Amino acid sequence: MTETVSIPTLEGDASFSAYVAHPHGSPKAAIIVIQEIFGVNPGIRQKCDNLAAEGYLAVAPDLFWRIKPGIQLNPDIEPEFQQALEFMGQFDQDIGIRDIEATIHHIRRELGVAKVGCVGYCLGGRLAFMTAARTDIDASVGYYGVGIDGLLGEKHAIAHPVVLHIPTEDGFVDKDTQATMHAGLDDHPKVTLFDYEGLDHGFATEVGKRRDEDAAQLADSRTSAFFAENLS
Template identity: 80%
Template sequence: MSLNETIPTLDGDASFQAYVARPEGRPKGAIIVIQEIFGVNPGIRQKCDKLAAEGWLAVAPDLFWRLEPGVEFDPDVEAEFQTALDMMGKFNQDAGIRDIEATIHHIRRTLGVAKVGCVGYCLGGRLAYMTAARTDIDASVGYYGVGIDGLLGEKHAIANPLMLHIPTADGFVGPETQQAMHEGLDDHPRVTLHDYEGLDHGFATETGKRRDDAAATLADSRTAAFFAEHLG
């Protein structure tokens, strides 16, 4: 099953698709799964399916729909990786946040789940931070978010809990950026940072070469406890 839900934009002048995984019975809450630069690919859908198995309504909006609806890339295929990088360069992040906000509204008003969190990876990790700062989402988690040092000016607007997972050997997030994140956020009452020594970008992907099982399991257990506390 691929994209199976239609969500109207905030302006109501268009709509986009999402992948929705539903739990058995009443959801504990809802979690928006924010894609990497590779689209709502099998790995992201697997994240949704796992969350649904744990009792959450999981929704992964197609944030690249303005560029090309329904794209899916494999990060282990070099040509697809380069195409994904190109699409990230063209992606309007502010519009993406508005689409995430539209997804929050759709979950609350149409799907009938009041408590909504988000978890994002790579580009999605950055967008999870932006969602925490720009929307009323109840809780947010970002894995290896890129360029968050450039968003620290928005930290005052983070009103609800945010957790960030930071691999210390991230090839896309260098030591200076990591240091700036810690200096800017360690004393924030709503933000928790976890470092993963010696690990690289993408360590918590569901499939492929980048995954590190032990670290992914640890990070995902922290995420699960975080959502249980703040969305349960």
């Protein structure tokens, strides 16, 4: 079963929507699915549906709601891709993390699921790292997060396990940035980095031209094993 729910902000002065996919029976845990710059589009909703099929309560909050609620863009359509970049430029990531924290609270307090993880893609991959450093999320996964090298000063605050999936030919994350990520995180006791040789940004998208089937299945199998171990 799927539904759209309303989640109050931490301040309680407004609310935002979230797509929710329910598993059959009681969820074994909850996973917040953090959007790309294209909004809670069909690909992100499919991610939620897949996690629900694995037994998780999956929740994808609309993080762009302050810009325009309900954004759904297709990265394979160039004008929509450019529009997504514009929205990204308007998005306040610090406030976005507070909305993710509000989602964590809502899941635990209102939906009754104590263990909560998150998985994010692109912008969401960066936000997953920030969520690990700034909240009490139980486990975090980031796919092709952009600009994580600039967040390494927060790594000391990461208290729960993190996995980062890094395509080595990411057009948005150059080789020097990847090297900085490895130098800063390879010895972190809570963080694991996986490299995907020859792959570009967006390789694990559910739909569209960017997907690489073999690499997506490998990364997703690692994510599934990670959540099974850390959200049980």
